[in-house]
Amino acid sequence: MVDVDPQRRVRVSHGSFHGKIMAESLLAMILFHARRLDLCLTLQQQHRWERDVFSATRRIFGQRALIIGYGPLGRECARLLKAVGMSVVGVKRSPAGAPAPADAVHAVADLPRLLPEADHVVLTLPGDTGADHLIDAAALRLLKPSASLYNLGRGNAVDETALVQALGAGKLAQAFLDVFQVEPLPHDSPLWNVPNLHLMPHASAISSEYLELWLEELSPELV
Numbered sequence: 001m002v003d004v005d006p007q008r009r010v011r012v013s014h015g016s017f018h019g020k021i022m023a024e025s026l027l028a029m030i031l032f033h034a035r036r037l038d039l040c041l042t043l044q045q046q047h048r049w050e051r052d053v054f055s056a057t058r059r060i061f062g063q064r065a066l067i068i069g070y071g072p073l074g075r076e077c078a079r080l081l082k083a084v085g086m087s088v089v090g091v092k093r094s095p096a097g098a099p100a101p102a103d104a105v106h107a108v109a110d111l112p113r114l115l116p117e118a119d120h121v122v123l124t125l126p127g128d129t130g131a132d133h134l135i136d137a138a139a140l141r142l143l144k145p146s147a148s149l150y151n152l153g154r155g156n157a158v159d160e161t162a163l164v165q166a167l168g169a170g171k172l173a174q175a176f177l178d179v180f181q182v183e184p185l186p187h188d189s190p191l192w193n194v195p196n197l198h199l200m201p202h203a204s205a206i207s208s209e210y211l212e213l214w215l216e217e218l219s220p221e222l223v
Contacts, residue, residue: 017213018205019076022124022152025204026077027084029150029176030120032198034060061085066118068134069125069153070095070105077122077152078102089114093130108134115142120150127154137162140171148174152204155180164194178204 032038036057043050065081067074070090078088079101090102091111099105106114111134115121121143125131135149136159143149149172151158160181166172177191178200191197207213 015214015217016072017217019073019124020213021205021207021210022073023077023080025178025200026122026150026152027080029198030060030081030148033148033174034058062087063119064089064117065120065122066091066114067102067122067124068108068111068157069123069131070102071124071126073124073153074122075101077124086120089118111139112142115139116144118143118147120148123149123151123153123157125153125157127156129156131157133157133159135159135163137165140166143172145171145173147172148176150176150178152178155183160191163197164190167194167196174198176200178202 034057036054039053062085064087065078066089067078068091070078070092074090074092078090081088082101088102090099090105091108091114092105093108095105095107097105121135123135125134131154134157135151140149140159140162143166149158149163155177158177163175167175174196176198179202180189180191182189183202185191185199185201191199
């Protein structure tokens, strides 16, 4: 976070292009699990040719994504998920206004009703204290066992201890974390070895086109 110059001599710009990259990272995570690419890697390493195991995979078309933190990042994620045929519900502190590209937008207070309906729960929340452990043990208990959780916002939004316990007990199918309460993730963190937990080193918005996208967004301000 960059503080604003109190004398206003230096202009501070916060790029919104990150959402375009993060949306692709999210879609990759969803397809990785839906198409069982993890199983493909295992079978390849074991030199096994098995097709029947893929009969249990499901299309993502028609599945529901719940995006908690429906700001610029969340809307970019919603736009891409809608393009592949998913239904999308956004959650934000002030849900007033047009929901597009999501199908609907609700308040945070509606989470107890929305969480049980979601196939994919996506967090694109800021790191303020209002998001602390928003997804805690109680919230995780509301998810259906086939649901997946993705955190691309800030690490304070998820109770990591509760998540480890939920995954260990088979209370949800998968979780993908790009951000953590402590970064870099300590070598002795239990998160490294949790079944069905996939880790990314705070890299969901990194791309070789990063500088190009930043300059493209900033260029109107430079004219």
